[in-house]
Amino acid sequence: MDPFEEKLQRLKEAFDTGKTKTAKFRAEQLRSLGRFLQDSSKQLHDALHEDLGKVTKLSSAFIRKEPFGLVLIIAPWNYPLNLTITPLVGAIAAGNCVILKPSEISKNTEKVLAELLPQYLDQSCFAVVLGGPEETGQLLKHKFDYIFFTGSPRVGKIVMAAAAKHLTPITLELGGKNPCYVDDTCDPQIVANRVAWFRYFNAGQTCVAPDYVLCSQEMQERLVPALQNAITRFYGDNPQTSPNLGRIINQKHFKRLQGLLGCGRVAIGGQSDEGERYIAPTVLVDVQETEPVMQEEIFGPILPLVTVRSLDEAIEFIKRREKPLALYAYSSSVEVIKQVLAQTSSGGFCGNDGFMHMTLSSLPFGGVGSSGMGRYHGKFSFDTFSNQRACLLSCSGMEKLNGLRYPPYSPRRQQLLRWAMGSESCTLL
Numbered sequence: 001m002d003p004f005e006e007k008l009q010r011l012k013e014a015f016d017t018g019k020t021k022t023a024k025f026r027a028e029q030l031r032s033l034g035r036f037l038q039d040s041s042k043q044l045h046d047a048l049h050e051d052l053g054k055v056t057k058l059s060s061a062f063i064r065k066e067p068f069g070l071v072l073i074i075a076p077w078n079y080p081l082n083l084t085i086t087p088l089v090g091a092i093a094a095g096n097c098v099i100l101k102p103s104e105i106s107k108n109t110e111k112v113l114a115e116l117l118p119q120y121l122d123q124s125c126f127a128v129v130l131g132g133p134e135e136t137g138q139l140l141k142h143k144f145d146y147i148f149f150t151g152s153p154r155v156g157k158i159v160m161a162a163a164a165k166h167l168t169p170i171t172l173e174l175g176g177k178n179p180c181y182v183d184d185t186c187d188p189q190i191v192a193n194r195v196a197w198f199r200y201f202n203a204g205q206t207c208v209a210p211d212y213v214l215c216s217q218e219m220q221e222r223l224v225p226a227l228q229n230a231i232t233r234f235y236g237d238n239p240q241t242s243p244n245l246g247r248i249i250n251q252k253h254f255k256r257l258q259g260l261l262g263c264g265r266v267a268i269g270g271q272s273d274e275g276e277r278y279i280a281p282t283v284l285v286d287v288q289e290t291e292p293v294m295q296e297e298i299f300g301p302i303l304p305l306v307t308v309r310s311l312d313e314a315i316e317f318i319k320r321r322e323k324p325l326a327l328y329a330y331s332s333s334v335e336v337i338k339q340v341l342a343q344t345s346s347g348g349f350c351g352n353d354g355f356m357h358m359t360l361s362s363l364p365f366g367g368v369g370s371s372g373m374g375r376y377h378g379k380f381s382f383d384t385f386s387n388q389r390a391c392l393l394s395c396s397g398m399e400k401l402n403g404l405r406y407p408p409y410s411p412r413r414q415q416l417l418r419w420a421m422g423s424e425s426c427t428l429l
């Protein structure tokens with residue numbers, strides 16, 4: 001019998017009720033915590049004395065943001081330039097040296113980065129290294145001061161395990177299945193335009209793309225013609241000839257995606273051409289939760305629609321799964337959007353749009369749980385690549401005042417210490 005199981009379950013259930021999120025609850029609990037410290041001061045004092053025989057002051061406190069040192073940046077293939085350069089900017093801005101490992105799969109971009117980038121940067125501080133899983137595995141045996149990884153959750157675990165060997169801090173920018181809830185109050189055409197654009201952008205090979213739609217049976221029926229309309233306007237009658245639709249990165253991913261076309265019922269698209277690694281913008285309807293297309297991140301131009309009977313059922317569906325990188329909710333009711341936001345968790349959230357939240361440098365970008373950890377973009381990149389060193393500079397004189405800290409702790413001295421610790425200018429033990 002696991003001694004922790006019942007307690008953990010109880011706390012998880014309490015968290016799911018949402019009670020810890022209200023401002024009232026948090027204020028109450030913090031006040032209670034304050035009361036505990038006050039009411040139990042004698043017992044705590046005695047306990048601390050028993051445990052540690054244990055008493056700092058007058059100084060200036062500051063945070064010094066300093067570079068970690070040697071940073072490893074590992075990038076994926078789907079936005080092979082953006083996802084190497086954006087973290088690199090943060091790492092350089094914060095003052096680090098960097099080993100950059102682009103994806104071997106986007107081999108042309110990898111080659112350009114390896115050949116040209118070093119000509120522009122100080123080669124004693126910045127290097128591009130090449131290779132796939134084996135070489136990256138070798139690289140990860142070395143001790144870095146920070147690792148910034150973008151890629152799949154599967155490889156994220158490998159990177160995290162390697163970082164753990166050296167206790168190296170990491171950022172993991174991972175992926176997963178991003179839900180998109182559409183309620184019955186929406187204009188189906190507006191939703192279809194936005195969902196189709198974000199789903200089929202880069203042939204669906206985008207970590208923040210809406211992965212699947214959750215909606216009622218009625219909304220599914222209204223969305224299908226609207227999605228068809230959007231797809232035809234964006235990519236023409238034969239999307240294969242459209243210069244605006246990308247191709248699947250390689251044969252392996254093409255085959256994987258082709259295998260998903262058999263799920264549910266094809267309502268739009270479904271065609272593929274192996275020679276061109278082309279998969280048509282596809283909509284699958286009446287998809288069941290248990291089907292393969294709902295088990296893995298799609299990362300391609302396929303959009304399953306899964307029907308639910310209510311908003312609550314949609315929220316339950318989302319919560320049963322790993323926390324996504326992005327979550328989308330479409331409704332003409334702000335209350336509905338707020339409810340989805342309040343009762344779920346994800347790295348990012350966008351109401352009535354696709355991944356626009358990711359384009360704002362004022363917002364931190366990253367995942368939570370299996371979609372990753374850590375944040376970047378804009379100033380958040382600078383902070384990510386900085387060690388926020390907590391510093392205190394004490395005065396070399398004023399020993400009489402500082403003398404208060406030293407034992408023996410008479411009742412008078414304890415009283416003075418308590419007063420001093422309560423004042424803003426003082427630092428505590």
Ligand code: NAD
Pocket residue numbers: 074075076077078079083101102103104105131132133134136137150151152153154155156158173174175176206207208297299325367372
């Ligand atoms: P991936 O995890 O297969 O590869 C990412 C990097 O890890 C590559 O540089 C690769 O060479 C390296 N790698 C692969 N296998 C390895 C191993 N066994 N040991 C060590 N290193 C290894 O990911 P991918 O296929 O390049 O990219 C797709 C994934 O990335 C998707 O899951 C997508 O959602 C995610 N992604 C996330 C973001 C984000 O910002 N959160 C952005 C883009 C892509």
